[in-house]
Amino acid sequence: MNDNTSTLEQGLLDLSEASTPANMLLDLSNIMDKNEFKSKKVKLVLGNVSLTPAHICALKSILEAAGVEIELIYTNSVHTQLAALGAGLAVSEQIFNEELKNETPEQAVEAKEEEQYSTEAALEEVFKLETVDIETTELKSDTLYLKQTLRSGQVVHFDGNIVIIGDCHPGSEISAAGDISIWGVLGGIAHAGAKGNYNACIRALKINAIQLRIADLFSRKPDNLEVEKNEKVNIFKPEEAKISNGEIIIYPLNG
Amino acid sequence: MANNKEETQVMTGRVIVVTSGKGGVGKTTSTANIGTALAKNGAKVALIDTDIGLRNLDLLMGLENRIVYTIVDVIEERCKLNQALVKDKKNPNLVLLAAAQTRDKTALTAEQMKDICDRLKEDFDFVLVDSPAGIEQGFQNAIAGASEAIIVTTPEMSAVRDADRIIGLLEAKEEIDNYKLLLNRVRPAMVQTNDMMSPEDVLDILSVKLLGLIPEDENIIISTNKGEPIVNMDNSKAGIAYNNVARRIQGEDVPFMSFETPPTWFDKVKSFFLATASN
Numbered sequence: 001m002n003d004n005t006s007t008l009e010q011g012l013l014d015l016s017e018a019s020t021p022a023n024m025l026l027d028l029s030n031i032m033d034k035n036e037f038k039s040k041k042v043k044l045v046l047g048n049v050s051l052t053p054a055h056i057c058a059l060k061s062i063l064e065a066a067g068v069e070i071e072l073i074y075t076n077s078v079h080t081q082l083a084a085l086g087a088g089l090a091v092s093e094q095i096f097n098e099e100l101k102n103e104t105p106e107q108a109v110e111a112k113e114e115e116q117y118s119t120e121a122a123l124e125e126v127f128k129l130e131t132v133d134i135e136t137t138e139l140k141s142d143t144l145y146l147k148q149t150l151r152s153g154q155v156v157h158f159d160g161n162i163v164i165i166g167d168c169h170p171g172s173e174i175s176a177a178g179d180i181s182i183w184g185v186l187g188g189i190a191h192a193g194a195k196g197n198y199n200a201c202i203r204a205l206k207i208n209a210i211q212l213r214i215a216d217l218f219s220r221k222p223d224n225l226e227v228e229k230n231e232k233v234n235i236f237k238p239e240e241a242k243i244s245n246g247e248i249i250i251y252p253l254n255g
Numbered sequence: 256m257a258n259n260k261e262e263t264q265v266m267t268g269r270v271i272v273v274t275s276g277k278g279g280v281g282k283t284t285s286t287a288n289i290g291t292a293l294a295k296n297g298a299k300v301a302l303i304d305t306d307i308g309l310r311n312l313d314l315l316m317g318l319e320n321r322i323v324y325t326i327v328d329v330i331e332e333r334c335k336l337n338q339a340l341v342k343d344k345k346n347p348n349l350v351l352l353a354a355a356q357t358r359d360k361t362a363l364t365a366e367q368m369k370d371i372c373d374r375l376k377e378d379f380d381f382v383l384v385d386s387p388a389g390i391e392q393g394f395q396n397a398i399a400g401a402s403e404a405i406i407v408t409t410p411e412m413s414a415v416r417d418a419d420r421i422i423g424l425l426e427a428k429e430e431i432d433n434y435k436l437l438l439n440r441v442r443p444a445m446v447q448t449n450d451m452m453s454p455e456d457v458l459d460i461l462s463v464k465l466l467g468l469i470p471e472d473e474n475i476i477i478s479t480n481k482g483e484p485i486v487n488m489d490n491s492k493a494g495i496a497y498n499n500v501a502r503r504i505q506g507e508d509v510p511f512m513s514f515e516t517p518p519t520w521f522d523k524v525k526s527f528f529l530a531t532a533s534n
Contacts, residue, residue: 149462
């Protein structure tokens with residue numbers, strides 16, 4: 001774990017080499033004891049290890065004792081994702097090793113800011129980038145299946161499809177490389193095809209989203225729409241949002 | 256405040272945190288009034304103000320002048336816990352553990368807070384913890400020792416959004432198994448004309464159980480300035496509502512106040528004219 005000094009400075013901590021949760025907690029304690037970790041926030045890479053809510057609590061306490069806050073947890077294991085979400089932490093699918101080395105958090109933030117396109121040229125640049133992405137990475141078709149209502153402030157990232165049995169309140173964010181299906185009311189921000197898949201779609205029993213994003217396009221709720229004070233869920237209208245002619249269009253699903 | 260170890264009964268009181276996310280929606284007012292109402296009904300109640308640096312609970316209770324030791328003095332062991340509990344002016348069953356005004360929220364940790372709650376719940380039926388606004392250290396400290404929560408909000412989108420965030424954070428905390436909503440500053444007339452969100456609207460958005468509805472009442476301003484909780488004032492709508500909340504907490508099934516005002520003869524005449532005019 002010696003070559004981790006650069007990643008330590010970025011706030012990334014790779015614990016995926018541990019074979020069991022107990023070893024993972026031990027590794028983390030050792031790292032904290034050595035006092036090498038300078039940053040106040042950390043992103044944990046947990047690999048394939050399955051952690052229970054109790055393990056997540058233990059991880060949090062070790063870090064809290066050192067004054068460090070968990071910003072994000074990268075994990076491949078669905079159990080760990082659910083446990084982390086249950087503890088109120090942001091979760092994402094494991095990032096590939098190449099990305100670990102190449103992309104610093106600053107670059108990631110810059111890449112996001114570039115999404116605010118003002119010129120055609122900038123758009124074309126991104127088109128080129130996105131197509132390269134599709135060719136080189138394998139699109140996983142794993143599906144994350146969550147039976148939970150997402151409240152404001154909760155985020156879910158997954159490198160595949162996401163199915164949520166429950167509502168997504170305004171203030172929540174969902175981002176999937178594949179499709180997003182909400183068995184409930186979608187009120188927050190949903191980003192399907194987050195890695196550049198223009199064929200991704202977003203479905204919900206009722207789409208009342210603040211913003212819908214597919215690949216690099218986004219659309220928002222119209223301002224002049226007479227917005228009811230409340231989102232009544234008595235009448236469900238299953239709808240699907242897809243890209244059609246360069247725009248995100250919402251289609252009804254039961255007609 | 257009996258601490259007889261000879262008695263085999265250990266009272267484990269209920270530790271309830273009153274929180275909201277949004278500032279200014281009525282957490283401190285609710286804590287003061289619900290606590291006073293519970294004490295009037297015979298329970299032994301301890302109020303804890305965790306808004307360190309911006310303390311207000313002592314003002315609302317009218318106990319500002321009587322504070323010698325604060326929660327920070329207890330933590331830093333300058334005094335015993337008993338010495339820091341200030342008895343209420345009217346009701347000896349009610350005590351206040353005040354916050355320190357000269358420090359800030361970093362003066363306390365979650366573990367220390369949990370320890371204090373654990374010690375207090377041995378001697379009191381109810382421990383009400385007044386949380387500060389926000390989701391940072393102050394809030395985390397306030398919820399540390401609690402097993403129940405009251406989420407206070409007003410019928411406005413900003414407050415409701417923040418309440419949703421808070422509920423999400425509370426759901427993630429295993430120890431809190433019971434949380435309910437207190438909808439404050441409801442204006443029945445505006446709800447009827449559809450200018451304000453109704454309680455049903457708020458419950459629809461938040462998906463949480465309702466504990467009580469407190470109507471907007473100008474007497475609150477008077478009671479705050481006097482340092483006299485409104486439940487002690489006669490004939491105030493908010494006072495009655497807070498009393499009902501206390502009874503519900505104690506297990507009684509109290510129906511919610513109906514806010515519909517029956518139409519006056521003038522309203523009926525007006526609506527008759529409007530109906531004929533539109534024909």
